[in-house]
Amino acid sequence: MSELKSKPASKPASKLGNSGDVFYRSVFTDSGLAPREAQLSMMACIDQALENNSIAVIEGGTGVGKTFAYLLPVLTLLSQEENLNLRVVIATATVTLQEQILKKDLPEILTMFRKSLGEKNPENNLDNNFPNISIEIAKGRGRYVCPQRLYGFHGSQQGDLSLYGIGEEESENNFKNKKNSKNNAQDSEIIDELQEKLSLGAWSGDRDELDQIIPQSLWSGLIAETSTCSNRRCSYFSECPYFKVKKNLSKAKLIITNHDLLLSDLALGSGVLLPELANTIYIIDEAHHFPQKTLGQFESETLLLGSKLWLRSLETYLPKWQQELKSSAGKLAECQKNIENLKINLDLLYQELEKFWGNSEEYFLFENMMGDSGEDLREKIILVLKNSQSIGAYLSEFHGELVQTQDKEIADFEKVVGLLGILIKKNYSLSRTLEMFLIPDQEPIAKWMTFNQELSVKKQDFILHAAWMTASELLKQFFWGKIKRPVILCSATLRTLGSFESYLKKAGLEADPRVSSQFFISPFNYQESFLNIPNMKNIPEGAESEKYVQEVIENIKNIINKNIENNKNIGGVLVLFASQKLLQEVLNNLEDAQKKFVLYQGQESKMALLSKHHENINKNIPSILFGLQSFSEGVDLPGKYCTHVVIVKLPFAPPTSPIERAYQKWLVTQNKNPFREHTLPEASLKLTQAVGRLIRRDGDVGEVTILDHRMMRKFYGKMLIKSLPNFKLNI
Numbered sequence: 134m135s136e137l138k139s140k141p142a143s144k145p146a147s148k149l150g151n152s153g154d155v156f157y158r159s160v161f162t163d164s165g166l167a168p169r170e171a172q173l174s175m176m177a178c179i180d181q182a183l184e185n186n187s188i189a190v191i192e193g194g195t196g197v198g199k200t201f202a203y204l205l206p207v208l209t210l211l212s213q214e215e216n217l218n219l220r221v222v223i224a225t226a227t228v229t230l231q232e233q234i235l236k237k238d239l240p241e242i243l244t245m246f247r248k249s250l251g252e253k254n255p256e257n258n259l260d261n262n263f264p265n266i267s268i269e270i271a272k273g274r275g276r277y278v279c280p281q282r283l284y285g286f287h288g289s290q291q292g293d294l295s296l297y298g299i300g301e302e303e304s305e306n307n308f309k310n311k312k313n314s315k316n317n318a319q320d321s322e323i324i325d326e327l328q329e330k331l332s333l334g335a336w337s338g339d340r341d342e343l344d345q346i347i348p349q350s351l352w353s354g355l356i357a358e359t360s361t362c363s364n365r366r367c368s369y370f371s372e373c374p375y376f377k378v379k380k381n382l383s384k385a386k387l388i389i390t391n392h393d394l395l396l397s398d399l400a401l402g403s404g405v406l407l408p409e410l411a412n413t414i415y416i417i418d419e420a421h422h423f424p425q426k427t428l429g430q431f432e433s434e435t436l437l438l439g440s441k442l443w444l445r446s447l448e449t450y451l452p453k454w455q456q457e458l459k460s461s462a463g464k465l466a467e468c469q470k471n472i473e474n475l476k477i478n479l480d481l482l483y484q485e486l487e488k489f490w491g492n493s494e495e496y497f498l499f500e501n502m503m504g505d506s507g508e509d510l511r512e513k514i515i516l517v518l519k520n521s522q523s524i525g526a527y528l529s530e531f532h533g534e535l536v537q538t539q540d541k542e543i544a545d546f547e548k549v550v551g552l553l554g555i556l557i558k559k560n561y562s563l564s565r566t567l568e569m570f571l572i573p574d575q576e577p578i579a580k581w582m583t584f585n586q587e588l589s590v591k592k593q594d595f596i597l598h599a600a601w602m603t604a605s606e607l608l609k610q611f612f613w614g615k616i617k618r619p620v621i622l623c624s625a626t627l628r629t630l631g632s633f634e635s636y637l638k639k640a641g642l643e644a645d646p647r648v649s650s651q652f653f654i655s656p657f658n659y660q661e662s663f664l665n666i667p668n669m670k671n672i673p674e675g676a677e678s679e680k681y682v683q684e685v686i687e688n689i690k691n692i693i694n695k696n697i698e699n700n701k702n703i704g705g706v707l708v709l710f711a712s713q714k715l716l717q718e719v720l721n722n723l724e725d726a727q728k729k730f731v732l733y734q735g736q737e738s739k740m741a742l743l744s745k746h747h748e749n750i751n752k753n754i755p756s757i758l759f760g761l762q763s764f765s766e767g768v769d770l771p772g773k774y775c776t777h778v779v780i781v782k783l784p785f786a787p788p789t790s791p792i793e794r795a796y797q798k799w800l801v802t803q804n805k806n807p808f809r810e811h812t813l814p815e816a817s818l819k820l821t822q823a824v825g826r827l828i829r830r831d832g833d834v835g836e837v838t839i840l841d842h843r844m845m846r847k848f849y850g851k852m853l854i855k856s857l858p859n860f861k862l863n864i
């Protein structure tokens with residue numbers, strides 16, 4: 134079950150003196166639980182990585198019990214006196230898993246751990262902390278309320294950025310939304326309630342602890358973001374939820390965070406919110422998302438003519454602030470000149486971009502920025518960039534002076550810091566995006582522009598976007614090149630087509646000598662369940678595409694009818710579609726008698742749909758869920774809630790998005806085959822995730838039906854089947 138450099142399990146460095154296997158077994162048996170063999174093997178593999186200071190890439194199939202498999206070894210390690218300086222950071226892809234680890238898995242495992250050490254009534258000690266191991270959860274600033282903004286909300290009538298005089302004309306959605314929420318009585322009620330809860334100590338300020346739903350448009354005007362934060366100078370600093378958490382984090386030994394926060398901490402050089410790299414062991418759970426999350430951290434976009442709006446704010450406020458702060462007038466004059474030039478150069482760049490846009494509809498992809506055809510464009514970009522960089526340098530210096538101010542009276546200090554922060558951020562987005570546009574074509578960076586649809590004809594504008602297409606170099610630079618301690622990357626799906634190769638390449642680990650990769654097969658018995666591949670006449674390609682859709686409709690109708698007829702023993706059906714268009718087409722062609730049992734994505738929130746589905750099945754009412762990609766992962770429908778998974782069309786990503794198109798073209802320039810290198814492995818991963826919705830617990834049985842006969846006709850079909858769990862094949 135292992136590949137590459139795996140070695141036999143060795144003893145963990147446990148102060149308890151037991152071998153790892155014996156000790157871990159005893160933790161389970163002392164609690165009256167039977168340990169799972171695959172889980173014990175995974176623990177041995179983690180012990181080995183901890184001992185060898187290596188990077189372990191581990192796939193643990195559904196039911197292996199991955200979370201316990203890493204928690205027990207790291208808790209053992211942290212409980213040892215000689216490891217007092219050691220810290221462990223667990224990073225998940227979602228806040229949901231973060232909460233699950235903190236509220237469910239850790240209390241359970243800590244109780245077991247205490248029991249095995251002879252503690253009496255360990256379940257009564259629910260403080261989530263073990264001697265020597267303090268545990269904290271770390272979320273991004275966006276999850277915490279900023280009391281300064283919350284309490285100032287009514288005073289400003291908006292509680293958002295436009296109280297500073299900018300944003301009124303902003304075209305970006307968030308500003309629009311905030312503006313729409315102005316004078317909204319409902320928002321006002323929510324604010325009153327939040328203010329009361331926070332001041333009475335009934336709420337910590339963490340959004341995830343609230344029962345009520347806060348509209349995102351309102352919440353985004355209340356968050357503790359860096360750009361509007363005056364830090365120690367803020368009158369709410371001592372009671373600020375974010376800074377309280379930050380203080381606790383500095384003492385915590387075990388921190389549960391998410392990929393985004395870990396990555397942004399790494400991008401800032403590490404040690405900003407999370408512990409510094411030197412003494413930290415990292416566990417990256419849901420690691421299949423890690424490369425993609427990395428890309429998200431390094432994306433950049435900017436409005437072009439829209440930049441003039443915040444430049445106008447700069448022109449208005451800078452002289453006033455400069456006077457109050459008695460800052461250097463000479464530098465201000467230079468900055469003002471740069472602002473003037475920037476406005477002119479933005480117009481010139483806009484005119485140049487219009488030539489490229491031509492008749493484009495959704496977006497325009499820049500493919501040859503460095504060639505002759507891009508010369509004029511590069512020239513205009515450089516002009517804008519130079520102005521923007523000079524303004525950025527001035528603003529940073531000014532910000533530094535402002536926050537150092539101790540004895541000078543600045544009216545509305547907190548507001549000034551907030552506004553300045555926003556202006557710095559906007560200018561940075563402009564210069565960062567343009568810098569990325571000037572990176573040579575051979576680097577894997579997608580550069581494209583969209584037309585801002587939301588603006589009136591008078592204010593039409595381009596948005597420039599730039600994004601890295603592979604995370605490997607970024608991770609090497611920010612993470613792998615700097616770590617000093619072991620890293621564990623784990624997930625239920627890391628291998629594609631039976632190999633770790635594609636994942637290791639995406640993560641930048643393919644040539645790292647510290648890496649070992651292992652997989653542990655799910656303990657579930659898949660041979661009790663079926664994988665059906667009906668003999669369809671048409672495939673979803675070329676001339677057969679239309680007829681394929683008709684065949685899909687007939688197949689799904691039959692599946693629904695069969696489910697309705699089996700009214701004594703109803704089991705849930707999950708139908709996964711590759712596109713909204715196809716989902717809608719099938720839905721439109723169902724008869725009313727069938728449609729009434731269908732719940733489809735988009736009808737209500739995902740949570741509401743799943744809850745209705747549970748209700749129906751509990752009442753023995755047929756329930757067929759139609760979903761897209763987001764239902765292929767993280768949806769847990771054990772037992773009767775899902776006895777049939779139907780996959781309509783293999784999940785090959787269509788090369789329509791700008792990043793996907795750019796990446797495929799870039800792979801060709803690298804003499805690589807985009808289908809074999811990228812499209813097929815990605816589809817294999819998605820297919821495995823989709824199929825994984827069927828068997829969730831020991832004893833689950835059912836069937837998976839793949840409505841795509843390319844599984845039998847194309848060369849890759851066998852490879853895909855081989856990479857799936859060992860179902861009974863029905864073809």
Ligand code: SF4
Nearest residue numbers: 279281357362367373
């Ligand atoms: S310290 Fe910053 S985040 Fe906290 S209340 Fe003050 S301004 Fe808001």
